[in-house]
Amino acid sequence: MSATTAPEPMDSLPVRSTDTPVVLDRREGPFGEVVLRERGEHFEIIANGCFLMDTSDGRSERLLIDVALASLPAGRTAPSVLIGGLGVGFSLVRAAEEERWGRIVVVEREQAIVDWHREGPLDRISGAALADPRTGILPTDLVAHLRTTTERYDALCLDIDNGPDWTVTEGNDSLYSPAGLAHCHDRLNPGGVLAVWSAQPSPAFEQALRNAGFSGVRTEEVAVARGVPDVVHLALRAG
Numbered sequence: 449m450s451a452t453t454a455p456e457p458m459d460s461l462p463v464r465s466t467d468t469p470v471v472l473d474r475r476e477g478p479f480g481e482v483v484l485r486e487r488g489e490h491f492e493i494i495a496n497g498c499f500l501m502d503t504s505d506g507r508s509e510r511l512l513i514d515v516a517l518a519s520l521p522a523g524r525t526a527p528s529v530l531i532g533g534l535g536v537g538f539s540l541v542r543a544a545e546e547e548r549w550g551r552i553v554v555v556e557r558e559q560a561i562v563d564w565h566r567e568g569p570l571d572r573i574s575g576a577a578l579a580d581p582r583t584g585i586l587p588t589d590l591v592a593h594l595r596t597t598t599e600r601y602d603a604l605c606l607d608i609d610n611g612p613d614w615t616v617t618e619g620n621d622s623l624y625s626p627a628g629l630a631h632c633h634d635r636l637n638p639g640g641v642l643a644v645w646s647a648q649p650s651p652a653f654e655q656a657l658r659n660a661g662f663s664g665v666r667t668e669e670v671a672v673a674r675g676v677p678d679v680v681h682l683a684l685r686a687g
Contacts, residue, residue: 467488468487469485469486469487470485470486470487471484471485472484472491472568472569473560473564473568475560477557477558477560479495479496479557479589479617480495480617481496481497482494482495482496482558482560482561483495484560484564484568484569484570486569487502490502490503490504491503491536491570493535493536493561495616495617496616496617498610498616500535500610500616501535501536502536503536503573506536506538507670507678508670508678508679508680509535509538509539509542509645510538510539510542511668511670511680512539512542512605512643512680513529513531513539513542513546513605513643514542515643515668515680515682516529516603516605516641516643516682517529517546517548517549517603519641519643519682519684520602520603520639520640521639521687525550526548526550526551527549527550527602527603528549528550528551528552528553528602528603529551529552529553529601529603529604529605530553530554530555530601530603530604530635531543531552531553531555531605531606531607532555532590532604532606532607532608533554533556533590533606533607533608534554534561534562534565534574534585535561535607536570536573537565537570537574537577538573539605539607540554540574540577540578540583541573541574541576541577543605544576544577544580544582544583545577549582550582551582551584552580552582552584553583553584553585553586553601554584554585554586555586555588555589555590555593556585556586556587557587557588557589559587562585562587566578589619590606590623591620591622591623591628594623594628594631594632594635595631597635599635600635600636600637600640601635601636601637601640602637602639602640602641603636603640603641603643604632604635604636604640604641604642604643605643605645606632606643606644606645607644607645608620608623609623610646610647611644611645611646611647611648611650611653612624612644612646612650612652612656612681613646613650613652613653624653624656626656626659626660629657629660629662630661633660633661633662633685636685637685638685638686639685639686639687640684640685641682641683641684641685642657642662642682642683642684642685643680643681644680644681644682645678645679645680646678646679646680646681648676648677648678649667649669649677649679653681654667654681657681657683658683660683661685661686662683662685663683663685663686664682664683664684665682665683666681666682667680667681668682
């Protein structure tokens with residue numbers, strides 16, 4: 449009879465750290481590399497080596513939608529919203545949860561991100577929102593769309609960078625320029641609201657919004673225990 453090796457105790461087996469990210473997909477797109485990673489129970493999106501967002505919180509992405517809706521004129525029926533950037537889906541999900549919104553348009557230039565939501569692991573977050581009949585996806589660049597479309601919206605909720613002072617790609621700079629803000633202004637219905645997510649407050653951007661003809665410029669912060677808070681910059685087009 450051959451000898452049998454005793455099984456190794458479970459507490460001596462190697463355990464994969466939940467702090468170690470696992471790459472689920474990596475693609476080269478027209479604007480560089482985008483990566484979807486899993487870290488423990490959460491997902492992360494990385495663009496050209498720059499961390500964009502993850503699924504660990506989502507309060508500021510939901511705030512982006514909530515404060516835009518609250519800032520619209522009272523009594524506006526079924527307002528339309530353009531969401532710039534699909535990301536991990538928190539902003540879209542929040543919009544779809546709110547029955548008051550009418551048309552919900554999401555502009556996302558990275559096909560990989562759209563695929564991760566439609567047929568990948570992010571479907572568990574956004575599947576119901578994408579199936580909402582109010583929702584539509586435009587697979588195009590937000591800056592180009594705002595410059596060329598004739599459509600108008602009641603709210604523009606934009607989250608394509610880490611903020612006006614920290615862009616993901618060089619071409620995004622133009623969104624926060626006088627010409628880019630003029631395009632945003634033109635794409636809003638009278639009384640409409642522009643909401644821009646940022647990883648930190650930007651007094652210079654607030655002034656740029658005023659210079660572009662917006663009124664009611666203010667900044668909403670997400671409370672944090674320490675460090676610099678995420679914020680949403682808000683501005684109104686006069687009615």
